[in-house]
Amino acid sequence: MTATLIDGKAIAARMVEEVRADAAALAERGWAPRLVSISVGDVAAAELYVRNQQKSAEAAGLQFEARNYPAEISLEQLTGVLMGLNADPRVNGIIIQRPLPAHIPVKTLQKAIHPLKDVEGMHPASIGNIVYNDLALGPCTAVAAVEILKTLPLNIQGLDVCVIGHSEIVGKPIAFLMMGLGATVTVCHHMTRQVAVHSRAADAVFVAVGKPGLVTGEMLKPGAALIDIGINRITDADGKGRTVGDADFDSCSKVAGWITPVPGGVGPVTVATLLKNAVLATRMQMDHYSAAFAVER
Protein backbone atom coordinates (compact mmCIF):
# COMPACT_ATOMS: atom_id res chain seq x y z
CA MET A 1 0.00 0.00 0.00
CA THR A 2 1.34 3.41 -0.98
CA ALA A 3 -1.72 5.56 -0.36
CA THR A 4 -2.07 7.60 2.81
CA LEU A 5 -5.13 6.47 4.74
CA ILE A 6 -7.53 9.32 5.47
CA ASP A 7 -8.70 9.25 9.07
CA GLY A 8 -12.39 10.13 8.95
CA LYS A 9 -12.81 9.72 12.69
CA ALA A 10 -10.11 12.30 13.44
CA ILE A 11 -11.63 14.80 10.97
CA ALA A 12 -15.06 14.20 12.52
CA ALA A 13 -13.69 14.68 16.04
CA ARG A 14 -12.26 18.11 15.09
CA MET A 15 -15.58 19.13 13.56
CA VAL A 16 -17.51 17.99 16.63
CA GLU A 17 -15.22 20.13 18.85
CA GLU A 18 -16.19 23.16 16.78
CA VAL A 19 -19.86 22.21 16.97
CA ARG A 20 -19.66 21.90 20.74
CA ALA A 21 -18.16 25.38 21.08
CA ASP A 22 -20.70 26.89 18.65
CA ALA A 23 -23.62 25.16 20.40
CA ALA A 24 -22.45 26.49 23.79
CA ALA A 25 -22.21 30.02 22.39
CA LEU A 26 -25.72 29.75 20.92
CA ALA A 27 -27.11 28.37 24.19
CA GLU A 28 -25.73 31.39 26.03
CA ARG A 29 -27.80 33.60 23.74
CA GLY A 30 -30.92 31.56 24.47
CA TRP A 31 -30.68 29.47 21.31
CA ALA A 32 -29.57 26.00 22.49
CA PRO A 33 -29.80 23.95 19.25
CA ARG A 34 -32.47 21.28 19.30
CA LEU A 35 -33.05 18.52 16.75
CA VAL A 36 -36.19 16.48 16.25
CA SER A 37 -35.91 13.10 14.54
CA ILE A 38 -39.00 11.64 12.88
CA SER A 39 -39.23 7.94 12.19
CA VAL A 40 -42.33 6.05 11.08
CA GLY A 41 -43.24 2.46 11.86
CA ASP A 42 -41.27 -0.23 13.59
CA VAL A 43 -37.86 -0.32 11.94
CA ALA A 44 -35.19 -1.96 14.05
CA ALA A 45 -32.27 -0.97 11.81
CA ALA A 46 -33.35 2.67 11.83
CA GLU A 47 -33.74 2.61 15.61
CA LEU A 48 -30.11 1.68 16.15
CA TYR A 49 -29.11 4.41 13.70
CA VAL A 50 -31.26 7.00 15.47
CA ARG A 51 -29.86 5.99 18.86
CA ASN A 52 -26.32 6.52 17.57
CA GLN A 53 -27.29 9.85 16.07
CA GLN A 54 -28.79 10.90 19.39
CA LYS A 55 -25.63 9.86 21.26
CA SER A 56 -23.44 11.89 18.87
CA ALA A 57 -25.71 14.92 19.08
CA GLU A 58 -25.86 14.92 22.86
CA ALA A 59 -22.09 14.41 23.09
CA ALA A 60 -21.73 17.60 21.05
CA GLY A 61 -24.10 19.49 23.35
CA LEU A 62 -27.16 19.42 21.09
CA GLN A 63 -30.63 18.48 22.29
CA PHE A 64 -32.15 15.58 20.41
CA GLU A 65 -35.74 14.37 20.54
CA ALA A 66 -36.48 11.07 18.78
CA ARG A 67 -40.12 10.76 17.75
CA ASN A 68 -41.59 7.59 16.35
CA TYR A 69 -45.00 7.61 14.67
CA PRO A 70 -47.12 4.53 13.93
CA ALA A 71 -46.86 3.02 10.42
CA GLU A 72 -50.54 3.89 9.81
CA ILE A 73 -50.03 7.67 10.06
CA SER A 74 -51.27 9.46 6.94
CA LEU A 75 -49.19 11.79 4.80
CA GLU A 76 -51.54 14.63 5.77
CA GLN A 77 -51.05 13.97 9.48
CA LEU A 78 -47.29 13.78 9.12
CA THR A 79 -47.22 16.98 7.08
CA GLY A 80 -49.23 18.59 9.86
CA VAL A 81 -46.60 17.44 12.38
CA LEU A 82 -43.88 19.03 10.24
CA MET A 83 -45.81 22.30 10.01
CA GLY A 84 -46.01 22.38 13.78
CA LEU A 85 -42.27 21.80 14.06
CA ASN A 86 -41.59 24.43 11.39
CA ALA A 87 -43.52 26.99 13.45
CA ASP A 88 -41.98 26.05 16.81
CA PRO A 89 -39.00 28.32 17.57
CA ARG A 90 -37.64 25.76 20.05
CA VAL A 91 -37.08 23.28 17.21
CA ASN A 92 -34.05 24.10 15.08
CA GLY A 93 -33.63 21.05 12.89
CA ILE A 94 -35.82 18.25 11.58
CA ILE A 95 -34.46 14.87 10.50
CA ILE A 96 -36.57 12.42 8.48
CA GLN A 97 -35.34 8.88 9.11
CA ARG A 98 -35.56 6.36 6.31
CA PRO A 99 -37.03 3.91 5.42
CA LEU A 100 -40.58 5.29 5.36
CA PRO A 101 -43.75 3.29 4.63
CA ALA A 102 -44.66 3.17 0.94
CA HIS A 103 -47.56 5.62 1.32
CA ILE A 104 -45.23 8.37 2.65
CA PRO A 105 -43.09 9.77 -0.21
CA VAL A 106 -39.83 11.05 1.31
CA LYS A 107 -39.54 13.95 -1.17
CA THR A 108 -42.93 15.34 -0.13
CA LEU A 109 -41.79 15.41 3.49
CA GLN A 110 -38.44 16.96 2.59
CA LYS A 111 -40.23 19.75 0.74
CA ALA A 112 -42.53 20.31 3.74
CA ILE A 113 -39.62 21.10 6.06
CA HIS A 114 -38.83 24.80 6.34
CA PRO A 115 -35.55 25.40 4.46
CA LEU A 116 -34.05 27.05 7.58
CA LYS A 117 -34.67 23.83 9.56
CA ASP A 118 -33.52 21.49 6.80
CA VAL A 119 -30.42 20.11 8.59
CA GLU A 120 -30.22 17.19 6.17
CA GLY A 121 -29.95 19.67 3.28
CA MET A 122 -32.52 17.86 1.16
CA HIS A 123 -35.05 20.63 0.40
CA PRO A 124 -34.98 21.72 -3.27
CA ALA A 125 -34.25 25.26 -2.07
CA SER A 126 -31.22 23.98 -0.11
CA ILE A 127 -29.92 22.24 -3.22
CA GLY A 128 -30.58 25.35 -5.30
CA ASN A 129 -28.74 27.54 -2.81
CA ILE A 130 -25.70 25.31 -3.12
CA VAL A 131 -25.83 25.75 -6.88
CA TYR A 132 -26.01 29.51 -6.26
CA ASN A 133 -22.91 29.14 -4.07
CA ASP A 134 -24.76 30.67 -1.12
CA LEU A 135 -23.98 29.64 2.40
CA ALA A 136 -26.60 27.00 2.93
CA LEU A 137 -27.40 23.66 4.48
CA GLY A 138 -25.98 21.05 2.12
CA PRO A 139 -26.76 17.34 1.92
CA CYS A 140 -24.63 15.85 4.70
CA THR A 141 -22.90 13.03 2.82
CA ALA A 142 -21.91 15.27 -0.09
CA VAL A 143 -20.66 18.03 2.20
CA ALA A 144 -18.71 15.47 4.26
CA ALA A 145 -16.98 14.04 1.18
CA VAL A 146 -15.93 17.52 0.08
CA GLU A 147 -14.79 18.46 3.61
CA ILE A 148 -12.52 15.41 3.56
CA LEU A 149 -10.95 16.42 0.25
CA LYS A 150 -10.37 19.91 1.64
CA THR A 151 -8.15 18.46 4.39
CA LEU A 152 -5.65 17.18 1.77
CA PRO A 153 -2.69 19.29 0.56
CA LEU A 154 -4.23 19.81 -2.90
CA ASN A 155 -5.02 23.08 -4.65
CA ILE A 156 -8.68 22.62 -5.51
CA GLN A 157 -8.76 25.52 -8.00
CA GLY A 158 -8.31 23.91 -11.39
CA LEU A 159 -8.17 20.38 -9.94
CA ASP A 160 -9.54 17.75 -12.32
CA VAL A 161 -12.24 15.89 -10.40
CA CYS A 162 -14.27 12.86 -11.43
CA VAL A 163 -17.52 12.09 -9.61
CA ILE A 164 -18.82 8.56 -10.21
CA GLY A 165 -22.54 8.36 -9.44
CA HIS A 166 -25.02 11.16 -10.11
CA SER A 167 -27.62 10.78 -7.38
CA GLU A 168 -29.46 13.93 -6.37
CA ILE A 169 -28.27 13.86 -2.77
CA VAL A 170 -24.65 12.74 -3.18
CA GLY A 171 -23.11 12.80 -6.67
CA LYS A 172 -24.72 15.94 -8.05
CA PRO A 173 -24.23 18.08 -4.92
CA ILE A 174 -20.57 17.00 -4.74
CA ALA A 175 -20.25 18.18 -8.33
CA PHE A 176 -21.63 21.70 -7.60
CA LEU A 177 -19.72 22.02 -4.37
CA MET A 178 -16.48 21.16 -6.17
CA MET A 179 -17.35 23.51 -9.06
CA GLY A 180 -17.99 26.22 -6.51
CA LEU A 181 -14.47 25.65 -5.16
CA GLY A 182 -12.97 26.00 -8.65
CA ALA A 183 -12.48 22.37 -9.67
CA THR A 184 -13.11 21.09 -13.20
CA VAL A 185 -15.69 18.39 -12.65
CA THR A 186 -16.81 15.44 -14.75
CA VAL A 187 -19.81 13.44 -13.54
CA CYS A 188 -19.96 9.79 -14.62
CA HIS A 189 -22.81 7.31 -14.09
CA HIS A 190 -24.28 4.07 -15.34
CA MET A 191 -24.77 5.47 -18.84
CA THR A 192 -21.19 6.73 -19.17
CA ARG A 193 -19.42 4.87 -21.98
CA GLN A 194 -15.99 4.51 -20.39
CA VAL A 195 -15.75 5.60 -16.77
CA ALA A 196 -12.03 4.76 -16.68
CA VAL A 197 -11.25 7.35 -19.38
CA HIS A 198 -12.57 10.04 -17.06
CA SER A 199 -11.42 8.63 -13.71
CA ARG A 200 -7.88 8.04 -14.96
CA ALA A 201 -7.56 11.70 -15.94
CA ALA A 202 -8.69 12.95 -12.53
CA ASP A 203 -6.64 14.25 -9.60
CA ALA A 204 -9.47 13.33 -7.25
CA VAL A 205 -12.18 10.70 -7.62
CA PHE A 206 -15.41 10.54 -5.61
CA VAL A 207 -17.39 7.33 -5.90
CA ALA A 208 -20.96 6.95 -4.61
CA VAL A 209 -22.72 4.18 -6.47
CA GLY A 210 -23.23 1.27 -4.08
CA LYS A 211 -21.28 -1.42 -5.95
CA PRO A 212 -18.40 -3.13 -4.13
CA GLY A 213 -15.22 -3.25 -6.23
CA LEU A 214 -16.52 -0.77 -8.84
CA VAL A 215 -13.33 1.31 -8.82
CA THR A 216 -10.07 -0.57 -9.26
CA GLY A 217 -6.49 0.66 -9.10
CA GLU A 218 -6.06 0.69 -12.86
CA MET A 219 -8.90 3.21 -13.13
CA LEU A 220 -6.89 5.76 -11.12
CA LYS A 221 -4.14 8.22 -11.94
CA PRO A 222 -1.13 7.47 -9.70
CA GLY A 223 -1.24 9.75 -6.66
CA ALA A 224 -4.90 10.70 -7.02
CA ALA A 225 -7.18 11.16 -4.02
CA LEU A 226 -9.97 8.59 -3.75
CA ILE A 227 -13.00 9.43 -1.61
CA ASP A 228 -15.13 6.31 -1.27
CA ILE A 229 -18.73 7.05 -0.28
CA GLY A 230 -20.16 3.58 -0.88
CA ILE A 231 -21.39 1.52 2.07
CA ASN A 232 -22.01 -2.12 1.12
CA ARG A 233 -22.54 -5.23 3.24
CA ILE A 234 -20.78 -8.22 1.70
CA THR A 235 -20.27 -11.80 2.81
CA ASP A 236 -16.74 -13.16 2.71
CA ALA A 237 -15.84 -16.68 1.55
CA ASP A 238 -15.81 -17.81 5.19
CA GLY A 239 -19.43 -16.69 5.57
CA LYS A 240 -18.64 -13.64 7.70
CA GLY A 241 -20.28 -10.29 6.94
CA ARG A 242 -18.20 -7.18 6.33
CA THR A 243 -18.79 -3.53 5.32
CA VAL A 244 -16.91 -2.27 2.28
CA GLY A 245 -17.05 0.77 0.00
CA ASP A 246 -17.29 1.03 -3.78
CA ALA A 247 -13.52 0.83 -4.26
CA ASP A 248 -11.46 -2.33 -4.48
CA PHE A 249 -9.33 -1.23 -1.56
CA ASP A 250 -6.32 -3.49 -2.23
CA SER A 251 -5.66 -2.38 -5.78
CA CYS A 252 -6.73 1.26 -5.26
CA SER A 253 -4.53 1.77 -2.22
CA LYS A 254 -1.50 0.77 -4.34
CA VAL A 255 -2.15 3.53 -6.89
CA ALA A 256 -3.92 6.35 -5.06
CA GLY A 257 -2.11 9.06 -3.12
CA TRP A 258 -4.84 9.23 -0.47
CA ILE A 259 -7.77 6.93 0.19
CA THR A 260 -10.68 6.85 2.63
CA PRO A 261 -11.31 3.57 4.44
CA VAL A 262 -14.82 2.08 4.72
CA PRO A 263 -15.87 2.12 7.51
CA GLY A 264 -14.08 5.01 9.22
CA GLY A 265 -13.88 7.41 6.27
CA VAL A 266 -16.84 9.42 5.01
CA GLY A 267 -19.29 7.88 7.52
CA PRO A 268 -18.17 9.62 10.73
CA VAL A 269 -17.68 12.92 8.89
CA THR A 270 -21.27 12.68 7.61
CA VAL A 271 -22.60 12.48 11.18
CA ALA A 272 -20.41 15.43 12.19
CA THR A 273 -21.75 17.39 9.19
CA LEU A 274 -25.33 16.84 10.35
CA LEU A 275 -24.39 18.32 13.73
CA LYS A 276 -22.60 21.21 12.04
CA ASN A 277 -25.71 21.85 9.94
CA ALA A 278 -27.77 21.89 13.16
CA VAL A 279 -25.61 24.66 14.58
CA LEU A 280 -25.66 26.54 11.27
CA ALA A 281 -29.45 26.21 11.03
CA THR A 282 -29.88 27.47 14.59
CA ARG A 283 -27.72 30.50 13.86
CA MET A 284 -29.67 31.27 10.66
CA GLN A 285 -32.94 31.04 12.61
CA MET A 286 -31.61 33.30 15.34
CA ASP A 287 -30.58 35.88 12.71
CA HIS A 288 -33.93 35.51 10.97
CA TYR A 289 -35.85 36.17 14.19
CA SER A 290 -33.59 39.07 15.13
CA ALA A 291 -34.20 40.68 11.75
CA ALA A 292 -37.96 40.06 11.90
CA PHE A 293 -38.39 41.42 15.41
CA ALA A 294 -35.79 44.18 15.40
CA VAL A 295 -37.08 47.39 16.95
CA GLU A 296 -34.95 49.52 14.67
CA ARG A 297 -34.57 48.75 10.99
Add this chain to the structure above:
Amino acid sequence: MTATLIDGKAIAARMVEEVRADAAALAERGWAPRLVSISVGDVAAAELYVRNQQKSAEAAGLQFEARNYPAEISLEQLTGVLMGLNADPRVNGIIIQRPLPAHIPVKTLQKAIHPLKDVEGMHPASIGNIVYNDLALGPCTAVAAVEILKTLPLNIQGLDVCVIGHSEIVGKPIAFLMMGLGATVTVCHHMTRQVAVHSRAADAVFVAVGKPGLVTGEMLKPGAALIDIGINRITDADGKGRTVGDADFDSCSKVAGWITPVPGGVGPVTVATLLKNAVLATRMQMDHYSAAFAVER
Protein backbone atom coordinates in the same frame (compact mmCIF):
# COMPACT_ATOMS: atom_id res chain seq x y z
CA MET B 1 -18.01 25.16 -43.93
CA THR B 2 -18.97 21.56 -43.25
CA ALA B 3 -21.18 22.00 -40.19
CA THR B 4 -24.96 22.00 -40.50
CA LEU B 5 -26.34 25.35 -39.36
CA ILE B 6 -28.95 24.97 -36.60
CA ASP B 7 -31.98 27.14 -37.29
CA GLY B 8 -32.97 28.57 -33.91
CA LYS B 9 -35.79 30.60 -35.40
CA ALA B 10 -37.45 27.50 -36.86
CA ILE B 11 -37.14 25.62 -33.54
CA ALA B 12 -38.59 28.62 -31.71
CA ALA B 13 -41.47 28.89 -34.19
CA ARG B 14 -42.44 25.25 -33.55
CA MET B 15 -42.32 25.84 -29.78
CA VAL B 16 -44.44 28.98 -30.06
CA GLU B 17 -47.07 27.02 -32.01
CA GLU B 18 -47.32 24.58 -29.09
CA VAL B 19 -47.48 27.45 -26.60
CA ARG B 20 -50.31 29.06 -28.58
CA ALA B 21 -52.35 25.82 -28.52
CA ASP B 22 -51.66 25.26 -24.80
CA ALA B 23 -52.54 28.87 -23.94
CA ALA B 24 -55.81 28.60 -25.83
CA ALA B 25 -56.69 25.37 -23.99
CA LEU B 26 -55.90 27.01 -20.63
CA ALA B 27 -57.95 30.10 -21.53
CA GLU B 28 -60.96 27.85 -22.24
CA ARG B 29 -60.71 26.56 -18.67
CA GLY B 30 -60.61 30.11 -17.30
CA TRP B 31 -56.81 30.22 -16.94
CA ALA B 32 -55.62 32.53 -19.73
CA PRO B 33 -51.88 32.83 -18.96
CA ARG B 34 -50.81 36.31 -17.90
CA LEU B 35 -47.27 37.60 -17.43
CA VAL B 36 -46.20 40.67 -15.50
CA SER B 37 -42.83 42.25 -16.32
CA ILE B 38 -41.14 44.40 -13.68
CA SER B 39 -38.51 46.93 -14.68
CA VAL B 40 -37.02 49.60 -12.46
CA GLY B 41 -35.74 52.99 -13.52
CA ASP B 42 -35.30 54.49 -16.96
CA VAL B 43 -33.37 51.94 -18.99
CA ALA B 44 -33.75 52.42 -22.73
CA ALA B 45 -32.06 49.14 -23.69
CA ALA B 46 -34.28 47.15 -21.36
CA GLU B 47 -37.36 48.91 -22.73
CA LEU B 48 -36.70 47.70 -26.25
CA TYR B 49 -36.13 44.21 -24.89
CA VAL B 50 -39.38 44.30 -22.91
CA ARG B 51 -41.30 45.55 -25.93
CA ASN B 52 -40.01 42.64 -28.00
CA GLN B 53 -40.87 40.21 -25.21
CA GLN B 54 -44.37 41.65 -25.06
CA LYS B 55 -44.77 41.30 -28.83
CA SER B 56 -43.66 37.65 -28.72
CA ALA B 57 -45.92 36.87 -25.77
CA GLU B 58 -48.99 38.46 -27.32
CA ALA B 59 -48.30 36.76 -30.65
CA ALA B 60 -48.42 33.45 -28.77
CA GLY B 61 -51.74 34.37 -27.14
CA LEU B 62 -50.35 35.29 -23.70
CA GLN B 63 -51.33 38.43 -21.82
CA PHE B 64 -48.39 40.63 -20.93
CA GLU B 65 -48.36 43.61 -18.60
CA ALA B 66 -45.17 45.71 -18.57
CA ARG B 67 -44.73 47.62 -15.31
CA ASN B 68 -42.03 50.19 -14.77
CA TYR B 69 -41.21 51.46 -11.28
CA PRO B 70 -39.18 54.59 -10.49
CA ALA B 71 -35.46 54.11 -9.75
CA GLU B 72 -36.06 55.37 -6.18
CA ILE B 73 -38.33 52.46 -5.20
CA SER B 74 -37.05 50.68 -2.10
CA LEU B 75 -36.32 46.96 -1.86
CA GLU B 76 -39.11 46.67 0.71
CA GLN B 77 -41.64 48.33 -1.57
CA LEU B 78 -40.64 46.16 -4.51
CA THR B 79 -40.83 43.02 -2.37
CA GLY B 80 -44.30 44.12 -1.36
CA VAL B 81 -45.26 44.45 -5.03
CA LEU B 82 -44.03 40.89 -5.65
CA MET B 83 -46.02 39.57 -2.69
CA GLY B 84 -49.13 41.12 -4.15
CA LEU B 85 -48.42 39.51 -7.53
CA ASN B 86 -47.69 36.17 -5.81
CA ALA B 87 -51.10 36.26 -4.15
CA ASP B 88 -53.02 37.39 -7.24
CA PRO B 89 -54.46 34.35 -9.07
CA ARG B 90 -54.79 36.38 -12.27
CA VAL B 91 -51.00 36.69 -12.48
CA ASN B 92 -49.27 33.51 -13.63
CA GLY B 93 -45.71 34.59 -14.22
CA ILE B 94 -43.39 37.35 -13.02
CA ILE B 95 -40.38 38.55 -15.00
CA ILE B 96 -37.67 40.71 -13.39
CA GLN B 97 -35.96 42.78 -16.07
CA ARG B 98 -32.29 43.61 -15.67
CA PRO B 99 -30.40 45.84 -15.07
CA LEU B 100 -31.71 46.87 -11.65
CA PRO B 101 -30.47 49.84 -9.58
CA ALA B 102 -27.57 48.99 -7.27
CA HIS B 103 -29.74 49.04 -4.12
CA ILE B 104 -32.00 46.27 -5.48
CA PRO B 105 -30.19 42.91 -5.38
CA VAL B 106 -31.63 40.71 -8.13
CA LYS B 107 -31.26 37.49 -6.11
CA THR B 108 -33.42 38.85 -3.30
CA LEU B 109 -36.18 39.58 -5.79
CA GLN B 110 -35.83 36.18 -7.46
CA LYS B 111 -36.23 34.49 -4.08
CA ALA B 112 -39.32 36.61 -3.33
CA ILE B 113 -41.17 35.30 -6.38
CA HIS B 114 -43.40 32.31 -5.65
CA PRO B 115 -41.73 29.25 -7.22
CA LEU B 116 -44.94 28.44 -9.13
CA LYS B 117 -44.78 31.88 -10.81
CA ASP B 118 -41.04 31.78 -11.46
CA VAL B 119 -41.22 31.70 -15.28
CA GLU B 120 -37.56 32.72 -15.56
CA GLY B 121 -36.61 29.63 -13.49
CA MET B 122 -34.29 31.57 -11.19
CA HIS B 123 -35.65 30.74 -7.72
CA PRO B 124 -33.33 28.45 -5.73
CA ALA B 125 -36.21 25.99 -5.43
CA SER B 126 -36.58 25.95 -9.23
CA ILE B 127 -32.88 25.20 -9.60
CA GLY B 128 -33.10 22.52 -6.91
CA ASN B 129 -36.06 20.89 -8.61
CA ILE B 130 -34.04 20.62 -11.80
CA VAL B 131 -31.30 18.88 -9.85
CA TYR B 132 -33.98 16.56 -8.49
CA ASN B 133 -35.05 15.91 -12.10
CA ASP B 134 -38.58 17.04 -11.31
CA LEU B 135 -40.71 18.73 -13.91
CA ALA B 136 -40.02 22.35 -13.06
CA LEU B 137 -39.47 25.80 -14.46
CA GLY B 138 -35.87 25.91 -15.61
CA PRO B 139 -33.71 28.94 -16.39
CA CYS B 140 -34.75 29.87 -19.93
CA THR B 141 -31.35 30.12 -21.61
CA ALA B 142 -30.12 26.79 -20.22
CA VAL B 143 -33.36 25.02 -21.13
CA ALA B 144 -33.24 26.55 -24.62
CA ALA B 145 -29.67 25.35 -25.23
CA VAL B 146 -30.62 21.82 -24.19
CA GLU B 147 -33.81 21.90 -26.28
CA ILE B 148 -31.68 22.76 -29.30
CA LEU B 149 -29.35 19.81 -28.69
CA LYS B 150 -32.38 17.54 -28.39
CA THR B 151 -33.40 18.40 -31.97
CA LEU B 152 -30.18 16.83 -33.33
CA PRO B 153 -29.94 13.15 -34.32
CA LEU B 154 -27.69 12.29 -31.35
CA ASN B 155 -28.31 9.70 -28.65
CA ILE B 156 -27.93 11.79 -25.50
CA GLN B 157 -27.59 8.78 -23.18
CA GLY B 158 -23.87 8.33 -22.66
CA LEU B 159 -23.00 11.33 -24.84
CA ASP B 160 -19.80 13.06 -23.74
CA VAL B 161 -20.68 16.69 -23.17
CA CYS B 162 -18.44 19.63 -22.29
CA VAL B 163 -19.98 22.77 -20.80
CA ILE B 164 -17.68 25.80 -20.90
CA GLY B 165 -18.76 28.38 -18.33
CA HIS B 166 -20.22 27.53 -14.93
CA SER B 167 -22.59 30.40 -14.19
CA GLU B 168 -25.51 29.60 -11.90
CA ILE B 169 -28.17 30.40 -14.47
CA VAL B 170 -26.62 28.95 -17.64
CA GLY B 171 -23.62 26.63 -17.31
CA LYS B 172 -24.57 24.75 -14.16
CA PRO B 173 -28.24 24.21 -15.08
CA ILE B 174 -27.18 22.95 -18.53
CA ALA B 175 -24.93 20.48 -16.73
CA PHE B 176 -27.72 19.06 -14.53
CA LEU B 177 -30.23 19.03 -17.36
CA MET B 178 -27.77 17.05 -19.51
CA MET B 179 -26.93 14.72 -16.60
CA GLY B 180 -30.67 14.18 -16.15
CA LEU B 181 -30.86 13.10 -19.79
CA GLY B 182 -28.02 10.59 -19.30
CA ALA B 183 -25.04 12.49 -20.72
CA THR B 184 -21.57 12.36 -19.16
CA VAL B 185 -20.87 15.99 -18.41
CA THR B 186 -17.65 17.93 -17.76
CA VAL B 187 -17.94 21.55 -16.68
CA CYS B 188 -15.00 23.83 -17.54
CA HIS B 189 -14.46 27.42 -16.47
CA HIS B 190 -11.82 30.10 -16.02
CA MET B 191 -9.89 27.96 -13.53
CA THR B 192 -9.78 24.89 -15.77
CA ARG B 193 -6.18 24.08 -16.71
CA GLN B 194 -6.74 23.00 -20.30
CA VAL B 195 -10.21 23.53 -21.64
CA ALA B 196 -9.24 22.04 -25.03
CA VAL B 197 -8.43 18.66 -23.42
CA HIS B 198 -12.04 18.42 -22.32
CA SER B 199 -13.75 20.10 -25.28
CA ARG B 200 -11.85 17.98 -27.81
CA ALA B 201 -13.11 14.80 -26.14
CA ALA B 202 -16.74 15.91 -26.25
CA ASP B 203 -19.51 14.97 -28.68
CA ALA B 204 -21.31 18.19 -27.81
CA VAL B 205 -19.92 21.49 -26.51
CA PHE B 206 -21.97 24.24 -24.89
CA VAL B 207 -20.20 27.57 -24.46
CA ALA B 208 -21.57 30.40 -22.30
CA VAL B 209 -18.77 32.67 -21.18
CA GLY B 210 -19.11 36.00 -22.99
CA LYS B 211 -15.76 36.04 -24.81
CA PRO B 212 -15.78 36.32 -28.60
CA GLY B 213 -13.52 33.75 -30.29
CA LEU B 214 -13.05 31.68 -27.11
CA VAL B 215 -13.77 28.38 -28.84
CA THR B 216 -11.82 27.66 -32.03
CA GLY B 217 -12.10 24.77 -34.48
CA GLU B 218 -9.02 23.03 -33.15
CA MET B 219 -10.71 22.75 -29.73
CA LEU B 220 -13.47 20.57 -31.21
CA LYS B 221 -13.79 16.90 -32.07
CA PRO B 222 -14.69 16.63 -35.77
CA GLY B 223 -18.44 16.24 -36.12
CA ALA B 224 -19.27 17.54 -32.64
CA ALA B 225 -22.30 19.71 -31.95
CA LEU B 226 -21.49 23.27 -30.86
CA ILE B 227 -24.17 25.25 -29.04
CA ASP B 228 -22.98 28.84 -28.73
CA ILE B 229 -24.78 30.77 -25.97
CA GLY B 230 -22.52 33.83 -25.95
CA ILE B 231 -23.90 37.17 -27.08
CA ASN B 232 -21.15 39.75 -27.62
CA ARG B 233 -21.17 43.12 -29.40
CA ILE B 234 -17.93 43.64 -31.32
CA THR B 235 -16.71 46.36 -33.64
CA ASP B 236 -15.29 45.25 -36.99
CA ALA B 237 -12.21 46.78 -38.63
CA ASP B 238 -14.51 49.03 -40.71
CA GLY B 239 -16.01 50.45 -37.51
CA LYS B 240 -19.33 48.65 -37.84
CA GLY B 241 -20.90 46.89 -34.86
CA ARG B 242 -21.85 43.24 -35.01
CA THR B 243 -23.22 40.59 -32.64
CA VAL B 244 -21.19 37.40 -32.30
CA GLY B 245 -21.12 34.40 -29.97
CA ASP B 246 -18.27 32.85 -28.00
CA ALA B 247 -17.18 30.64 -30.89
CA ASP B 248 -14.87 31.62 -33.72
CA PHE B 249 -17.52 30.77 -36.29
CA ASP B 250 -15.24 30.39 -39.31
CA SER B 251 -12.89 27.80 -37.82
CA CYS B 252 -15.56 26.02 -35.73
CA SER B 253 -17.96 25.60 -38.64
CA LYS B 254 -15.22 23.75 -40.55
CA VAL B 255 -14.85 21.13 -37.78
CA ALA B 256 -18.21 20.86 -36.04
CA GLY B 257 -21.02 18.64 -37.26
CA TRP B 258 -23.67 21.16 -36.18
CA ILE B 259 -23.35 24.75 -35.05
CA THR B 260 -25.73 27.44 -33.81
CA PRO B 261 -25.40 30.87 -35.44
CA VAL B 262 -25.34 34.03 -33.32
CA PRO B 263 -27.75 35.72 -33.70
CA GLY B 264 -30.51 33.32 -34.72
CA GLY B 265 -29.47 30.32 -32.62
CA VAL B 266 -30.07 30.08 -28.88
CA GLY B 267 -31.60 33.60 -28.65
CA PRO B 268 -35.00 33.00 -30.28
CA VAL B 269 -35.34 29.62 -28.54
CA THR B 270 -34.74 31.34 -25.17
CA VAL B 271 -37.68 33.68 -25.77
CA ALA B 272 -39.85 30.71 -26.79
CA THR B 273 -38.77 28.88 -23.60
CA LEU B 274 -39.95 31.80 -21.45
CA LEU B 275 -43.37 31.55 -23.11
CA LYS B 276 -43.39 27.78 -22.64
CA ASN B 277 -42.56 28.29 -18.96
CA ALA B 278 -45.48 30.73 -18.72
CA VAL B 279 -47.87 28.06 -19.96
CA LEU B 280 -46.29 25.43 -17.70
CA ALA B 281 -46.51 27.77 -14.69
CA THR B 282 -50.16 28.52 -15.41
CA ARG B 283 -50.97 24.82 -15.62
CA MET B 284 -49.14 24.12 -12.33
CA GLN B 285 -51.09 26.94 -10.65
CA MET B 286 -54.37 25.64 -12.02
CA ASP B 287 -53.58 22.16 -10.66
CA HIS B 288 -52.49 23.65 -7.35
CA TYR B 289 -55.77 25.57 -6.97
CA SER B 290 -57.82 22.56 -8.05
CA ALA B 291 -56.11 20.40 -5.41
CA ALA B 292 -56.50 23.06 -2.71
CA PHE B 293 -60.17 23.73 -3.38
CA ALA B 294 -61.28 20.26 -4.43
CA VAL B 295 -64.61 19.26 -2.89
CA GLU B 296 -63.64 15.60 -2.91
CA ARG B 297 -60.18 14.40 -2.02
